Amino acid sequence: MIEEFFSVSPLKILEKASRKNLGPGNLGALLAWAGIGKTTCLIHIALDKIFNHKKLVHISLEEAPEKVTSYYNVICRDLMKGLRLEEKYRELVDRNRMILAYLNRSFEIERLQGNLQNLVEKLAFKPDALIVDGLDFERVERGLFEALKELAKAFEVEIWLSALTHRHIATVNERGIPYPCDQIDDLFSIILQLQPESRGILLKLLKDHDHPMISRASIRLEPNTCLALEGE
Secondary structure, eight states, X not given: OHHHHHHHOGGGGGGGSSSSSOOTTOEEEEEEOTTSSHHHHXXXXXXXXXXXXXXXXXXXXXXXXXXXXXXXXXXXXXXXXHHOOOHHHHHHHHHHEEEXXXXXXXXXXXXXXXXXXXXXXXXXXXXXXXXXXXXXXXXXXXXXXXXXXXXXXXXXXXXXXXXXXXXXXXXXXXXXXXXXXXXTGGGOSEEEXXXXXXXXXXXXXXXXXXXXXXXXXXXXXXXXXXXXXXXX
């Protein structure tokens, strides 16, 4: 049953947020150390959108489209088996998801804008959300994130990005946002962080639009699947 997926989706953490979603025109960030499960968690975010009958573009800066497709296939296969999802949901993924790859540092906002325009005009594929996996926050300037935010507004999409944090860098700004988002957190509406713990992985809500973060909302994820544990 698809309701079972939504009950364990990492995005259920937004039920604790003020607006319950990220929303068109906004940027969201998922922060984690290497090897914790950023890509898996991003794919679950993507599937949450797709299973809600939204169209999504997955943008990879590190992996070829075939490998990204393989990730989706493995995760979908496990979901189909574990949650007894109907075959129509696998077909929905194929129909409502596009993959764009920009390898060898070939990612440019102008190229992305042109590719999105082609999807809309030539394929009648107007996305509701973008996933950007593999952008090196430490190598790019603030201007790129500003341009992404403008693109999000122009195409009326929400954009989720992954950011690599480091065990050896403890820098955190006065709002509790860690490096490498500590100097650009004003450009993001939602910021989530994956944090490993003895009882699984903690998914923490670090920023909730303009809502003051009086207490940190969080849910626990199963470390192998990055799905919410029962009762969270």
